[in-house]
Amino acid sequence: MLYLLINSAEAAWLPVAATDLAKEVDQLIYFLLEISVLASILVIGGFVYFSIRFRRKSEADKPPAITHHYLLEFLWSFIPFVIFMFVFGWGWLVYDKMRDHPKNALEIHVYGQMWNWDFVYKNGRKSSRVLTVPVDKPVKLIMSSRDVIHSFFIPSFRIKQDVLPGSYTALSFTARKKGKFPVFCAEFCGAGHSSMLATVHVMGLREWEEWLVKDPYKGMSISQIGESVFQKSCTACHTATQEKRIGPGLAGLFGAKREFEKGGSLVVDENYIRESILNPSARVVKGYGNMMTPFAGLLQEEEMTGLIEYIKSLKIEQKDK
Amino acid sequence: MSVNYLNEKKGLTSWLFTLDHKRIGILYMITVFTFFLVGGVFALLMRLELFGAGETFIPASVYNQFMTFHGAIMVFMVIIPGIPAFLGNFFLPLQIGAKDVAFPRVNLLSWYCLIVGSIVALCSLFFNGVDTGWTFYTPYSIRTDNGTLWVVLGAFIMGFSSILTGLNFIVTVHTLRAKGMGFFQLPLFVWSLYSTAIIQVLATPVLAITLLLLSAERIMGIGIFDPKLGGDPVLFQHFFWFYSHPAVYIMILPAMGVISELITTFSRKTIFGYKAIAFSSVGIAAVSFFVWGHHMFVSGQSEWVGVLFSFLTMLVGVPTAIKVFNWVATMYQGSIKFDTPMLYANGFLFLFVIGGVTGIMLATLAFDVHVHDTYFVVAHFHYVMVGGTLMAITGGLYYWLPKMFGRMYNEFWGRISFFLIFVGFNVTFFPQFILGFMGMPRRYHDYVPAYEPLNQLSTFGSWMIGLGFVVVFFVVLQALFKGEKASSNPWGAVTLEWQTDSPPPHENFHKTPVVGKNPYEYS
Ligand code: HEM
Ligand SMILES: [Cu+2]
Ligand SMILES: [Cu+2]
Numbered sequence: 001m002l003y004l005l006i007n008s009a010e011a012a013w014l015p016v017a018a019t020d021l022a023k024e025v026d027q028l029i030y031f032l033l034e035i036s037v038l039a040s041i042l043v044i045g046g047f048v049y050f051s052i053r054f055r056r057k058s059e060a061d062k063p064p065a066i067t068h069h070y071l072l073e074f075l076w077s078f079i080p081f082v083i084f085m086f087v088f089g090w091g092w093l094v095y096d097k098m099r100d101h102p103k104n105a106l107e108i109h110v111y112g113q114m115w116n117w118d119f120v121y122k123n124g125r126k127s128s129r130v131l132t133v134p135v136d137k138p139v140k141l142i143m144s145s146r147d148v149i150h151s152f153f154i155p156s157f158r159i160k161q162d163v164l165p166g167s168y169t170a171l172s173f174t175a176r177k178k179g180k181f182p183v184f185c186a187e188f189c190g191a192g193h194s195s196m197l198a199t200v201h202v203m204g205l206r207e208w209e210e211w212l213v214k215d216p217y218k219g220m221s222i223s224q225i226g227e228s229v230f231q232k233s234c235t236a237c238h239t240a241t242q243e244k245r246i247g248p249g250l251a252g253l254f255g256a257k258r259e260f261e262k263g264g265s266l267v268v269d270e271n272y273i274r275e276s277i278l279n280p281s282a283r284v285v286k287g288y289g290n291m292m293t294p295f296a297g298l299l300q301e302e303e304m305t306g307l308i309e310y311i312k313s314l315k316i317e318q319k320d321k
Numbered sequence: 322m323s324v325n326y327l328n329e330k331k332g333l334t335s336w337l338f339t340l341d342h343k344r345i346g347i348l349y350m351i352t353v354f355t356f357f358l359v360g361g362v363f364a365l366l367m368r369l370e371l372f373g374a375g376e377t378f379i380p381a382s383v384y385n386q387f388m389t390f391h392g393a394i395m396v397f398m399v400i401i402p403g404i405p406a407f408l409g410n411f412f413l414p415l416q417i418g419a420k421d422v423a424f425p426r427v428n429l430l431s432w433y434c435l436i437v438g439s440i441v442a443l444c445s446l447f448f449n450g451v452d453t454g455w456t457f458y459t460p461y462s463i464r465t466d467n468g469t470l471w472v473v474l475g476a477f478i479m480g481f482s483s484i485l486t487g488l489n490f491i492v493t494v495h496t497l498r499a500k501g502m503g504f505f506q507l508p509l510f511v512w513s514l515y516s517t518a519i520i521q522v523l524a525t526p527v528l529a530i531t532l533l534l535l536s537a538e539r540i541m542g543i544g545i546f547d548p549k550l551g552g553d554p555v556l557f558q559h560f561f562w563f564y565s566h567p568a569v570y571i572m573i574l575p576a577m578g579v580i581s582e583l584i585t586t587f588s589r590k591t592i593f594g595y596k597a598i599a600f601s602s603v604g605i606a607a608v609s610f611f612v613w614g615h616h617m618f619v620s621g622q623s624e625w626v627g628v629l630f631s632f633l634t635m636l637v638g639v640p641t642a643i644k645v646f647n648w649v650a651t652m653y654q655g656s657i658k659f660d661t662p663m664l665y666a667n668g669f670l671f672l673f674v675i676g677g678v679t680g681i682m683l684a685t686l687a688f689d690v691h692v693h694d695t696y697f698v699v700a701h702f703h704y705v706m707v708g709g710t711l712m713a714i715t716g717g718l719y720y721w722l723p724k725m726f727g728r729m730y731n732e733f734w735g736r737i738s739f740f741l742i743f744v745g746f747n748v749t750f751f752p753q754f755i756l757g758f759m760g761m762p763r764r765y766h767d768y769v770p771a772y773e774p775l776n777q778l779s780t781f782g783s784w785m786i787g788l789g790f791v792v793v794f795f796v797v798l799q800a801l802f803k804g805e806k807a808s809s810n811p812w813g814a815v816t817l818e819w820q821t822d823s824p825p826p827h828e829n830f831h832k833t834p835v836v837g838k839n840p841y842e843y844s
Contacts (some may be wrong), residue, residue, distance in 0.1 A: 004390065009659050011753070014758050015759065017678045023688050024687075025690075027686070028687055029688060032682045032685060032688055034682075036678035036682065039674075039678055040674050040675060043645060043689065044671055044674055047648075047649045047652055047707065051652065051659070054588075054652060054653065054654055054657050055656075055658070056589070056657055056658040060349055061589065061656035062656075063588065063589055064654055065591045065843065065844065066591070066650075066653070067591075067592075067593065067594070067839075068594050068596075069593075069650075072650070073646075076642065076643065077643055081639050085635065087635075088631055088632055088635045088685065090633065090685070090687075091684075091686040091689075092346075092628050092686055092687075094686070095618075095624070095627065095686035096624065097689060098687065107611040126503060146395030147464070148460050148461040148464065148554075149461065149554060151619065151694060153689070155696075159690060160692065160693060160694075161619050161621070162619055162620045162621055164548070165460060165549075165554065165623055166554070167621070168557070175573065182760075184762045185762070186694040186695070187694060188453075188763075189384075190385070190456050190762040191380075191381040192381065193765065194765035199355070209569070218488050219729065236414070261804030266781070270480065286624050289466065
């Protein structure tokens, strides 16, 4: 899964700066690095030099008792203070720009949930794991979480913001480069944390507008629709084989017998699958935790039907010896 | 051998029920090093998993438990009790010329709190483990498996160990100083323990309350942190860091005290700026209560709050810088000898400077937004906690070993251990700064292939550190059983603990120690 992720993480240093703000952040980063290296060399160089210059030559050495030196002490308190205030001010200035949300920005809703990112555009178009935005246009992400805290981190834009359940946070940017940029979840959220990835796909305005109105399921059979939803929203926890992840593998599910954590059992039919997806905590499969996010309200009818048909079509592979 | 605290009574019960601060110090030493071994093994296993992209040998759910255990053990059971409860217990009374701490029974009780707390925490292993990270952020910690409750409860109990030790030290310093020893004749190690004790007593109860609230939320659903019940999950972060930021000073201040001792002793020179160092300890302790929000710049707290916390954090940088300059100035025109403890002290200086400057970087708002919760932060806090505190504990162990056990260690192997740990440390953690710039988030069980080479380097380094500590272990064993007899003052140091026998007798001093005007009077 992770191997599918894209070019721009390749840089062996700071990832490409794809917004103007990212370039400003880089200037700050470089300044901090330079002054830190300088300071470290001074201090480390100082004591290494002293260690050599003043090493013990005989047990009878009588070092002088130097207890203080007011001017020196004033200087080495005051100079760091001035430097600290300077970088504090600079950091604040750039931070302030990060928190500035342009009024004319294109708004996109972002939902985090274990372990997936969903995006909802103003015209109702939805996407998962790929955020599509036009180049050179200010974009504002209005973000919230469906379960625990996540954090939306786009290294190439040098921005990051926690995504909270129960309230909204926002993130704004204007992409200056076309291309695909990785997104990481940066707040620990459980077993799938490190695979909770997405991509920001920056494209030309025209191309983006076309993408926005395209019916993603055009020309697909009902079970193909199911498959594409499954690939986007379910593979963090399920496989289409019998292999277990966070949840059970779904191959051979239909018609099989299921036992539940709270006791009881049944033979899997369409109703059970539907319930498992919309309200998973109603009956938790034996041996698993109540980890699945309810999808009630998140799926359109054709997607729901598609998923059921797709899951029904998953057969146990006969090759298994 | 003459009668001393080690051989004065015999048998296991004489140790388990001892009221002698020195014996309790040794109990802590054994406990802390045992936990360090366990936490270290978890660390090595994690690094092994991170050797390659993709799942190497443990699945994410198990990795997350290792991560949590590693972090929680290292913080609550190694670094927090490490210097105060082990070295501090042993040497604070000796350095102020006292017979014991003010409340010997409370002292023993605090050790039992640590033991009971850690047993309770380990119970979680029977309940699907814990995978929240040592920070227990809500609402994840409310939803995840039941093991969490045990670790939270364990940390709660261990907190009392910390509070009791702190209380004991404050009273001891105020009431049991030898005749003629004013506050400005206290060794700097004592000053640092005193500042630490204040934080322990004031901050730890906040952790206790937070953990209780978290348990109540899990068990009864009181709806204070859980957004489903109308609670605020970010409130937990405020509570948590209100303790845990001061707690990082519980971890580093005592280390600074040890370094002050080592540098004067091995430079044979009085400390430069005694009062500046003493007051900066207290200053750091005070300001440390008002900087917790620097862990939350991207948590959704308001911009102004972020700005305020960034500013206050910069202020803590100043007294910290002052201390470093004072240590370097102490070496100026000294008579410096590089025995193993001094090597560790210099290792501390080197690594702590890097930990410190990266700390200032992180306090800079716009910089932090990019590297927050990435490997840059992991590197930063390991530079401070391992490069700083752990170097100080190890250096202090070598320095005081002759006093504690009356035996010298092997100098050659002592130095070898230093080089392995020092080089290994940099190989392990320096690449992580770069990984952080590249954007690799922390607490990742898996990563994109671009991050692989630096992760591999880091894993190689972790083996060197591991080897270094194996050497330390054998050096200590060798010293205990076969080491040369130590004189009462092998380093020519001047603080009071060196005026008594090695090892000291039961009540520390045969005759009342002589207190000089300046605790570091060398010439
Ligand atoms: C033997 C050397 C060590 C190695 C190789 C090592 C390695 C690691 C690794 C791989 C992580 C996970 C980083 C992440 O994904 O966030 C980690 C986290 C951590 N380490 Fe270490 N570590 C070492 C020593 C220590 C020591 C001595 C301490 C003592 C304070 C410590 C404290 C922590 C803490 C507090 C965390 C954070 C855990 C969390 O995120 O909940 N480590 N370490
Ligand atoms: Cu996450
Ligand atoms: Cu902090």
